[in-house]
Amino acid sequence: MSKILIRGAKVLGGDVQDVLINGETIAEVGTGLSAEGATVVEADGQILLPGLVDLHTHLREPGREDSETVLTGTRAAASGGYTAVFAMANTHPVADTAGVVEQVYRLGREHGYCDVQPIGAVTVGLEGKKLAELGAMHDSAAGVTVFSDDGKCVDDAVIMRRALEYVKAFGGVVAQHAQEPRLTEGAQMNEGVVSAELGLGGWPAVAEESIIARDVLLAEHVGSRVHICHLSTAGSVEIVRWAKSRGIDVTAEVTPHHLLLTDELVRSYDPVYKVNPPLRTEKDVLALREALADGTIDIVATDHAPHPHEDKDCEWAAAAMGMVGLETALSVVQQTMVETGLLDWAGVADRMSFAPARIGRAKGHGRPVSAGEPANLTLVDPAYRGVVDPADFASRSRNTPYEGRELPGRVTHTFLRGRATVVDGKLA
Numbered sequence: 001m002s003k004i005l006i007r008g009a010k011v012l013g014g015d016v017q018d019v020l021i022n023g024e025t026i027a028e029v030g031t032g033l034s035a036e037g038a039t040v041v042e043a044d045g046q047i048l049l050p051g052l053v054d055l056h057t058h059l060r061e062p063g064r065e066d067s068e069t070v071l072t073g074t075r076a077a078a079s080g081g082y083t084a085v086f087a088m089a090n091t092h093p094v095a096d097t098a099g100v101v102e103q104v105y106r107l108g109r110e111h112g113y114c115d116v117q118p119i120g121a122v123t124v125g126l127e128g129k130k131l132a133e134l135g136a137m138h139d140s141a142a143g144v145t146v147f148s149d150d151g152k153c154v155d156d157a158v159i160m161r162r163a164l165e166y167v168k169a170f171g172g173v174v175a176q177h178a179q180e181p182r183l184t185e186g187a188q189m190n191e192g193v194v195s196a197e198l199g200l201g202g203w204p205a206v207a208e209e210s211i212i213a214r215d216v217l218l219a220e221h222v223g224s225r226v227h228i229c230h231l232s233t234a235g236s237v238e239i240v241r242w243a244k245s246r247g248i249d250v251t252a253e254v255t256p257h258h259l260l261l262t263d264e265l266v267r268s269y270d271p272v273y274k275v276n277p278p279l280r281t282e283k284d285v286l287a288l289r290e291a292l293a294d295g296t297i298d299i300v301a302t303d304h305a306p307h308p309h310e311d312k313d314c315e316w317a318a319a320a321m322g323m324v325g326l327e328t329a330l331s332v333v334q335q336t337m338v339e340t341g342l343l344d345w346a347g348v349a350d351r352m353s354f355a356p357a358r359i360g361r362a363k364g365h366g367r368p369v370s371a372g373e374p375a376n377l378t379l380v381d382p383a384y385r386g387v388v389d390p391a392d393f394a395s396r397s398r399n400t401p402y403e404g405r406e407l408p409g410r411v412t413h414t415f416l417r418g419r420a421t422v423v424d425g426k427l428a
């Protein structure tokens with residue numbers, strides 16, 4: 001069995017310690033550990049976190065391998081410090097059967113960069129009409145626990161109620177893309193001052209907030225749990241805060257881009273800023289940061305949405321919605337949450353590993369950095385400063401809103417069950 005000694009790391013940003021990995025497991029955590037027979041990684045005071053877990057990734061395989069595959073997406077994930085990602089169901093074919101989810105799950109295991117936990121569709125073909133085979137997907141080798149029509153909203157209240165009732169039986173969760181479809185027909189960006197000035201179709205905050213309000217009430221009525229994808233407005237935060245105070249079993253996520261960017265960027269008409277839900281206002285950004293800090297929002301999830309060049313390099317109205325995010329997420333969180341004093345590194349470990357693993361029931365991930373636990377770890381150099389160059393990405397797509405922007409921090413090492421997937425900032 002191979003041994004690795006990570007020497008002198010600030011575990012979760014706390015005390016400097018050594019961590020000895022033996023095979024797939026953390027053997028010992030302490031000071032002055034023996035390096036005998038071990039490969040030594042000198043951490044020099046870098047931050048050691050549990051491997052990150054992304055509850056919201058689009059891997060595009062099967063069907064759109066020109067934008068991402070399970071291999072390229074999991075390589076991007078490892079580069080970003082992730083050891084597990086949940087793959088959204090809006091592939092071609094849609095992941096609405098046991099066969100498709102098993103295929104995606106197996107590809108992740110074969111490639112070995114990052115575990116892939118498939119998300120099953122709530123409805124057949126994401127059409128919102130008929131429940132998909134949720135039980136069969138759960139009972140399959142992929143063991144699906146998270147269900148979502150993401151990209152589309154489960155807008156029919158009866159279908160949503162049935163889905164919540166169904167997954168309750170086996171402890172699953174429905175992850176809702178909250179977007180009232182009639183209120184967002186033809187919408188191109190956030191509805192507000194900027195959309196009025198640019199003459200672009202607006203996407204009102206109420207389209208998101210009305211669905212969240214409905215769904216927390218449905219979850220309460222059914223006694224099930226519900227997860228809200230990518231919160232983007234201050235009003236959504238207020239509703240989730242109210243629901244939690246009432247004891248409703250709701251969890252919520254925010255993307256890195258909604259923690260940093262605003263709709264002012266749309267003035268450039270650069271489609272790299274076109275995303276669903278849209279970039280909102282400064283007031284929303286600040287409310288989302290505060291909510292992530294106080295736990296109203298449970299987790300950061302990337303909504304990594306790769307698109308090929310031709311789908312983004314076109315006029316605003318025709319461009320696809322979405323941004324890649326796996327390789328920049330931790331840096332954006334460091335800038336917006338750690339360097340602003342809103343979260344410490346233990347808080348980052350919670351929002352990007354412990355909590356997402358708990359919500360998605362990811363076995364072996366989001367575990368404490370202590371002896372006997374699986375060695376899923378990521379080592380981060382917070383002092384690093386670098387300019388984002390998409391040419392460096394492991395992702396097959398380049399649609400990042402951060403090109404040319406300086407961001408702090410860099411993942412130097414990632415370990416998946418004791419095996420290095422990233423060494424000195426490069427894929428192993």
Ligand SMILES: [Zn+2]
Pocket residue numbers: 150151152177229230276277
């Ligand atoms: Zn979505």
